Amino acid sequence: MSTENTATGGYYFAPPSIWPVVGSTALLFLGAGTAMWMNQIQPWGGVCQVIGFAILLYMLFGWFGTVIRESESGLYNSQVDLSFRWSMGWFIFSEVMFFAAFFGALYYARVFSIPWLGDFENAFLWQGYDAKWPTLGPYFEQNPALVFQTMGAWGIPALNTALLLASGVTVTYAHHALIANNRSGLIWGLVATIALGVVFLGFQIYEYVHAYTDLNLKLSSGVFGSTFFLLTGFHGFHVTLGVIMLTVILFRCMKGHFKPDSHFGFEAVAWYWHFVDVVWLGLFIFVYVLV
Amino acid sequence: MFMNANSFTNGQPKSGTGGNRLLGAAAAIFALLINPLTALASYDVNIPEPATSIATQIYGLHMYILYFCAVIFVVVFAAMFYSIFKFRKSKGAKADVNFHESTLIEIIWTIIPFFILLFMAVPATKSVLDMKDTSNPDITIKVTGYQWGWRYDYAADDFGFYSTLSTPWNQIGQPGEPATEKKGDDYLLEVDNPLVVPVGKRVRVLVTSNDVIHGWYVPQLGINQYGIPGFIKDVWFKADRVGTFKGQCSQICGKLHGYMPVTVVVKSEADYAKWLEESKTKWNPKKNEAVVAASADDYTKVHTLAEMKAAGEKIYTTNCVACHQANGKGTPPAFPALSGSKVVLGPVDGQINLLLNGKANTAMASFARLSDTDIAAVMTYTKNSWDNNTGKVVQPADIKAKRKA
Amino acid sequence: MASATTHDHGHAGHDSHDHHGPGPWTRIFTTTNHKDIGSMYLWFSLVMFFVGGAMALLIRAELFQPGLQVVQPEFFNSLTTVHALVMIFGAVMPAFVGFANWLIPLQIGTADMAFPRMNNWSFWLMIPATALLMASFFVPGGAAASGWTLYPPLVTQGGIGVDMTILAIHILGASSIMGSINIITTILNLRAPGMTLMRMPMFVWTWLITAYLIIAVMPVLAGCITMLLTDRHFGTSFFNAAGGGDPTMFMHIFWFFGHPEVYILILPAFGIMSQIIPTFARKPLFGYASMVYATASIAILSFIVWGHHMFTVGMPAAGQLFFMYATMLIAVPTGVKIFNWIATMWRGSISFETPMLFAIGFLCMFTLGGFSGLVLAIVPVDITLHNTYYVVAHFHYVLFPGAIWALMAGVYFWLPKWTGRMYNESLGKWHFWLSAVSFNVTFFPQHFLGLAGMPRRIPDYAMQFSEWNQISTIGAFALGISQLLFVYNVVATIRSGKKAEQKQWDSADSLEWTHLPSPVPYHTFETPPDLRTAKPAGH
Numbered sequence A: 001m002s003t004e005n006t007a008t009g010g011y012y013f014a015p016p017s018i019w020p021v022v023g024s025t026a027l028l029f030l031g032a033g034t035a036m037w038m039n040q041i042q043p044w045g046g047v048c049q050v051i052g053f054a055i056l057l058y059m060l061f062g063w064f065g066t067v068i069r070e071s072e073s074g075l076y077n078s079q080v081d082l083s084f085r086w087s088m089g090w091f092i093f094s095e096v097m098f099f100a101a102f103f104g105a106l107y108y109a110r111v112f113s114i115p116w117l118g119d120f121e122n123a124f125l126w127q128g129y130d131a132k133w134p135t136l137g138p139y140f141e142q143n144p145a146l147v148f149q150t151m152g153a154w155g156i157p158a159l160n161t162a163l164l165l166a167s168g169v170t171v172t173y174a175h176h177a178l179i180a181n182n183r184s185g186l187i188w189g190l191v192a193t194i195a196l197g198v199v200f201l202g203f204q205i206y207e208y209v210h211a212y213t214d215l216n217l218k219l220s221s222g223v224f225g226s227t228f229f230l231l232t233g234f235h236g237f238h239v240t241l242g243v244i245m246l247t248v249i250l251f252r253c254m255k256g257h258f259k260p261d262s263h264f265g266f267e268a269v270a271w272y273w274h275f276v277d278v279v280w281l282g283l284f285i286f287v288y289v290l291v
Numbered sequence B: 001m002f003m004n005a006n007s008f009t010n011g012q013p014k015s016g017t018g019g020n021r022l023l024g025a026a027a028a029i030f031a032l033l034i035n036p037l038t039a040l041a042s043y044d045v046n047i048p049e050p051a052t053s054i055a056t057q058i059y060g061l062h063m064y065i066l067y068f069c070a071v072i073f074v075v076v077f078a079a080m081f082y083s084i085f086k087f088r089k090s091k092g093a094k095a096d097v098n099f100h101e102s103t104l105i106e107i108i109w110t111i112i113p114f115f116i117l118l119f120m121a122v123p124a125t126k127s128v129l130d131m132k133d134t135s136n137p138d139i140t141i142k143v144t145g146y147q148w149g150w151r152y153d154y155a156a157d158d159f160g161f162y163s164t165l166s167t168p169w170n171q172i173g174q175p176g177e178p179a180t181e182k183k184g185d186d187y188l189l190e191v192d193n194p195l196v197v198p199v200g201k202r203v204r205v206l207v208t209s210n211d212v213i214h215g216w217y218v219p220q221l222g223i224n225q226y227g228i229p230g231f232i233k234d235v236w237f238k239a240d241r242v243g244t245f246k247g248q249c250s251q252i253c254g255k256l257h258g259y260m261p262v263t264v265v266v267k268s269e270a271d272y273a274k275w276l277e278e279s280k281t282k283w284n285p286k287k288n289e290a291v292v293a294a295s296a297d298d299y300t301k302v303h304t305l306a307e308m309k310a311a312g313e314k315i316y317t318t319n320c321v322a323c324h325q326a327n328g329k330g331t332p333p334a335f336p337a338l339s340g341s342k343v344v345l346g347p348v349d350g351q352i353n354l355l356l357n358g359k360a361n362t363a364m365a366s367f368a369r370l371s372d373t374d375i376a377a378v379m380t381y382t383k384n385s386w387d388n389n390t391g392k393v394v395q396p397a398d399i400k401a402k403r404k405a
Numbered sequence C: 001m002a003s004a005t006t007h008d009h010g011h012a013g014h015d016s017h018d019h020h021g022p023g024p025w026t027r028i029f030t031t032t033n034h035k036d037i038g039s040m041y042l043w044f045s046l047v048m049f050f051v052g053g054a055m056a057l058l059i060r061a062e063l064f065q066p067g068l069q070v071v072q073p074e075f076f077n078s079l080t081t082v083h084a085l086v087m088i089f090g091a092v093m094p095a096f097v098g099f100a101n102w103l104i105p106l107q108i109g110t111a112d113m114a115f116p117r118m119n120n121w122s123f124w125l126m127i128p129a130t131a132l133l134m135a136s137f138f139v140p141g142g143a144a145a146s147g148w149t150l151y152p153p154l155v156t157q158g159g160i161g162v163d164m165t166i167l168a169i170h171i172l173g174a175s176s177i178m179g180s181i182n183i184i185t186t187i188l189n190l191r192a193p194g195m196t197l198m199r200m201p202m203f204v205w206t207w208l209i210t211a212y213l214i215i216a217v218m219p220v221l222a223g224c225i226t227m228l229l230t231d232r233h234f235g236t237s238f239f240n241a242a243g244g245g246d247p248t249m250f251m252h253i254f255w256f257f258g259h260p261e262v263y264i265l266i267l268p269a270f271g272i273m274s275q276i277i278p279t280f281a282r283k284p285l286f287g288y289a290s291m292v293y294a295t296a297s298i299a300i301l302s303f304i305v306w307g308h309h310m311f312t313v314g315m316p317a318a319g320q321l322f323f324m325y326a327t328m329l330i331a332v333p334t335g336v337k338i339f340n341w342i343a344t345m346w347r348g349s350i351s352f353e354t355p356m357l358f359a360i361g362f363l364c365m366f367t368l369g370g371f372s373g374l375v376l377a378i379v380p381v382d383i384t385l386h387n388t389y390y391v392v393a394h395f396h397y398v399l400f401p402g403a404i405w406a407l408m409a410g411v412y413f414w415l416p417k418w419t420g421r422m423y424n425e426s427l428g429k430w431h432f433w434l435s436a437v438s439f440n441v442t443f444f445p446q447h448f449l450g451l452a453g454m455p456r457r458i459p460d461y462a463m464q465f466s467e468w469n470q471i472s473t474i475g476a477f478a479l480g481i482s483q484l485l486f487v488y489n490v491v492a493t494i495r496s497g498k499k500a501e502q503k504q505w506d507s508a509d510s511l512e513w514t515h516l517p518s519p520v521p522y523h524t525f526e527t528p529p530d531l532r533t534a535k536p537a538g539h
């Protein structure tokens, strides 16, 4: 922590900007639209969502465009750079806590609620429920139509683990290339990382189709399905974001952005990518291996 | 340490609902000012008189903690008000700016509270362990929360019954239309069928729920336990005297959360035995087949429109009016109108099905607990009131048929 | 507050490098100035305070006597729910963020927040969120009626209003997280040379720790209500026993957020106290270091006490005992703070302007609220008090004279600095004494109601509860109306208060008083002050 620092007047404080209110408008539409969509108020729900999403994209392009322009025109001194580092770090911490909620749910279901449902008192309510993970839950279990199989860990998931770990290596390679001012190494490193990410997502989608069609493993498959799909789903969503960000960075690199000594945009995305990577390791162990 | 726990000398029972209770309150506040602790020890302003060992411990524990807090309070506030009066600028006090750190004092006032807390934790821990020990009960009763009422099942004697608010709605009133009846002393605390238990026996209560979370709460028995749908949680009590003990649902459970009282009647061994015998026949579905045939609820009997409508109106005002309103217009969409409703005007089966099973994820609970005749009657009433005049009479037999199926 | 805004228009002209948009409207929407944004936060929260208060008054009106007179039970439950959400997420939290915006850059000696654009977005996210929350009253099925704790399965019965509430909370969470990241970054990275961490004013410290709490628990809440949403609409069964889930799981996740949340509502208040009390005792804050450590310990402990909201769900004895002990422990660091404040007054030279009155009121009332909290922490006692009005009394004692009074004390304290004008002292004193009396008339009787067993969240009650409820309702209306004095005083000050000096309070020693004129100019510390030699504030 920088307990002692000598701030100079050089810190760049952003001038007034239209993007924040644009973003809020987007969220108003998105919120209202989603609420309506979830309650089958159509087409309005869908319409609002589309409008909201469009405005959001407009805002993202505009906002990040501005930041990139400012950065490239050298407005950001080392102290601004440090601000970005702090904030990215704390942002990733908040993401960690978000996933913690879902891992917590998985832990609680497996360690507490399922055994309780199977215990002596609850025999009053659920005769003969054998509380073993994976489970459909004491009531759903009685419905043969719901019975599902679990996703084996050592097929695609293991492969996916390898892919993500590899992508961690490639992005680090790209980083070193950037520092060594080896632009082609940088670009190919990024391309490889993105490719690995995309393949990962492809497998993930295939896996979902497989789950729904062959394994009868659905979002509605009791608490197992709930935790399985929300954990892997939110992770997949984050990988998607990561891939998009990497792509942006790739294009910036192609345009010659970033210097060997100042390239936090790149590092931020790299950090994010590693975070997504680590979350996956947690998933692989707790969702796939330890069923 | 619990010496004050059992000394109820200054505990007068709850005064009635006289007009000048406001005065009483003012008096209590005054009493509070002159002597907080005695005032707090009287039941007007404290936990109601305990009727079980646990409740007694709770009462004592509360007083015990309260005394600690009172002492700390006096010490802390003495120091504060001393400085407020002694060190005021207007009295020319000069600030001693060097007095802004003293590791010693700071350590002292970190340690002392810690030890005070230890003194509180010890007896608390003792009662927690006591509370949680539900072993070797004499009776086990299953309590199930419903929107909005309770079901009590005497597992061993296989019978059970429902217990719902018996305060008539015209004592409660509606915004705009004031109550037409004077509120009784037991307003909102009276039920049709109370839970009955014998005195001096360990009663183990298995609390659960049928829809949303409810709270089975009887202060004088020292019990407050959530009923959680799909789970059973057990608590116990041993009433040390005969009497009637009242409580309410303690966890918000929807529209009528405030209208879901709990009443426990503690009877002497003999009276309990008598009650048990009656109840076995009265409430046991199998045993009472025979009884039923003779009783009012003879589902083979065929009724006329007039008598069913009249009977139905009573059922309606006790069970349905809260949501669907006296004028049958409900408060849509949460509580749909029955006047002109498709379900009501449509085929009988549809409505029977709804009444017997309720509607998932809505406040429409199952009314299977009502007798065949009652359901038939209330259906007849809805089919022939307000804008509805189908002229249809629903017969108990129809319901019986559906129940079987 | 806003005169910083209005006033600076004149000032703007001869301000060479100043970046306002043209008209006042463009400026409101696009500003990146921490003072503008602080003022917007404060005005917004004041409005929400009155909206939430109006709901509270409706609640109290219905509870004036037994029977249903004013509202339908279902609507009553919605009022209770939204009253709480509005007060917590709409009034108290934004108000503290407003203070953070105004004061942190001034107190650590920097020109603005680290991310001015994101700062503006944090504020503007409040608007769509509140819009969704308020609109939920007017949709079919009405607003969420499950209490602010949104326990399933009850919320599952609700209509689209519940979804709007959930999405509103998502947006508010995003706003709080961005705001907190901004605050942490500003504090850690933008301090003026010489402003070491242990030299920072306590208000900055408490916000640093609060921001950490927010970033740690808001995402958990987001995850929690996301599960609610999927349970409601996409067939998951996190909180449904039929599918192997458990409603109790929701409570655990919710309260893992919920308890730290209540300290999020009080730590910045502690910070404000630690600025005001030394100023009017004309003495440095007693035990600065231990204040910092105490605040940190409270924050850390707050992560392991959440179970005290769930003693009646039937958790194992071991769980109950653990949460009881952990909860009781929090009394120690909190006590340290109380004692330090009293020691600050000790051997001081105390004067009793309005901010100090509110500060002393805070000390008394918060301690009482803390005691009732401690009573509730004792498992067996909580069994009989859980979900009764005793709990309602407890948290209003820590929230109204706690959070709200700290905010009002802070406004009176910094208004001269912000607006360059002095509020009306005697009106301020009236506001304090009226609030103090009517608050206790409102909420003290609720302890008795709770002990006597009156459940919370009910629109109607048994006869024996009548008179205390009547007193409480009378108090509530008095309390409500007294708050109008505050609004009048603030507005009157901004428009016509008499001129304030730079050091309106002779012994205030943080940078905004020692280095900046009143009112503070629109742009401050564009070259940070060098404090490496200066004597640290509050020491």
Ligand code: HEA
Pocket: B072, B076, B113, B114, B116, B117, C149, C262, C263, C265, C266, C308, C309, C327, C328, C330, C331, C332, C334, C335, C336, C338, C366, C367, C368, C369, C370, C371, C372, C373, C374, C376, C377, C378, C382, C385, C386, C387, C391, C394, C395, C398, C399, C402, C403
């Ligand atoms: C600002 C908000 C705030 C604060 C600061 C606190 C502070 C505390 N709260 Fe409170 N609490 C709430 C807001 C807050 N609470 C809310 C909103 C709810 C209800 C939520 C809901 O259900 O809707 C609640 C509910 C609540 C419960 C659950 C009650 C129930 O639902 O059954 C409990 C139980 O343990 C509790 C305990 C405490 C304790 C021990 C403290 C401690 O931090 C207090 C510590 C302070 C002191 C003890 C006083 C000063 C100390 C001294 C003078 C030192 C010497 C003292 C001793 C040694 C005793 N609170």
Ligand code: HEA
Pocket: C049, C050, C051, C052, C053, C054, C056, C057, C059, C060, C080, C081, C083, C084, C085, C087, C088, C092, C146, C147, C148, C149, C392, C396, C399, C400, C403, C404, C442, C456, C457, C458, C476, C479, C480, C481, C483, C484
């Ligand atoms: C910071 C938080 C905060 C604050 C400040 C308040 C302030 C008040 N609260 Fe609140 N309250 C909560 C947080 C808060 N509350 C929470 C968390 C709950 C739990 C909810 C739940 O159970 O889920 C709760 C629940 C709650 C209940 C229990 C409801 C129930 O269980 O059914 C009651 C009942 O008396 C109550 C009353 C009041 C009153 C009288 C005030 C007074 O202080 C308000 C004073 C009034 C004003 C300041 C407004 C003045 C208005 C006018 C003068 C009228 C003009 C109007 C306009 C101009 C719009 N509150």
Ligand code: CUA
Pocket: B145, B146, B148, B213, B214, B215, B249, B250, B251, B252, B253, B254, B256, B257, B258, B260
């Ligand atoms: Cu049942 Cu509240």
Ligand SMILES: [Cu+2]
Pocket: C258, C259, C262, C305, C306, C308, C309
């Ligand atoms: Cu808490």
